[in-house]
Amino acid sequence: MSLIDLHCHILPGVDDGAADLSTALELxxxxxxxxxxxxxxxxxxxxxxxxNHKQELLNKVARFQTCIDEAQIPLTVFCGQEVHINGELIHAIETDDVLFMDEANRYLLLELPHSDIPTYASNLIFELVSRQIIPVIAHPERNVIIQKNPEKLYELVSQGCLTQITAGSYLGIFGQEVERLTGKIIQANLGTVFSSDAHNFQGRRFLMKDAFDKLNQEYPEKTEVFKQNAKDIINGENVGPVNFKQIKEMTKKKFWLF
Ligand SMILES: [Fe+2]
Incomplete structure (x- = not known):
């Protein structure tokens, strides 16, 4: 089974990812x-x-797929958004300007600020979950609050969130501390999927195969689970249940002290 990447910035000319079409095709x-x-x-x-409004993106992604096909690159792209947490999110959902990770509008790729978890986050997540929307937290291992206090991630997952771990984090692209925390998150069963968050050829690049190779060495039992979870999310299917009992056991053992 080929890999599914659920977080990526190679759509040309829309954000800080690929600047133009030729770069996007190389990526x-x-x-x-x-x-x-x-x-x-x-x-x-x-x-x-x-x-990046929904309808504009749908048009751009359709055009990009045509270019990918013309270049004979064996790749299928879908249209989503990395939605930054904000007070207008519910309004944007109600006015149909949010793209989910799946066509059934069940999974939402939600980005936290780099150095904060806003005080309203808990209420907003409750509101999303009560609407049957499951937030998938983008790269929690890179959030400074979670780095200082990983139990915060447990709280988010307890509220019903899933997590998208960035492949490069697991490989040390963001430093040893992030690499170590990423490993702990995976070990604690708080990780759901790997994605690339690819922007370019330098720092934030694909690295998906490399991350899965490492996962297969360290936690072979999770390799197929991560792949299946990505497939289930993009298909709008149920992702396997989070084993809270097992996570609690690990946190009780002061698992996070390292
Ligand atoms: Fe991103």
Whole structure:
């Protein structure tokens, strides 16, 4: 089974990812080289810098797929957004300006600020979950509050969130501390899927095969689970239940002290 990437910024000219079509096509080839067959394109949305409205993105992604096909790159792309947490989110959902990770509008890729978890986050997540929307927290391992206090991630998962771990985090692209925390998150069963969050060829690149190779060495039992979870999310199917009992046991053992 080829890999499914659920977080990626290679749609050309829409955010801080690929600047133009030729770069985007080179990145698409790099994705295929990393074993990726399907990508959910997730331009930044509502993060105070980028507003990428739903209908515009749908048109751009359709055009990009045509270019991918013309270049004979064996890759299928879907249209999503990386939605920054914000007070207008419910309004944006109600006015149909949010793209989910699946066509059934069940899973939402939700980005937290880099250095904060807003005080309203808990209420907002409750509101989303009460609407049968499951937030998938983008790269929690890169959030400074979670880095200082990983139990915060347990709270988010307890509220009903899933998590998207960035492949490069697990490989040390963001430093040893993030790499170590990422491993702990996976070990604690608080990780749901790997995605690339690919932007370019330098720092934030695909690395999906490399991350799965490492996962297969360290936690072989999770390799198929991560792949299946990605498939279930993009298909709008149920993702396997979170084992809270097992997570609690681990946190009781002061699991996070490292
Ligand atoms: Fe991203």
């Amino acid at each position: 698409a080839k790099a994705a295929v080289d990393q074993g990726v067959g399907h990508i959910l394109l997730t331009p930044h949305h509502m993060d105070r810098q980028y507003l």
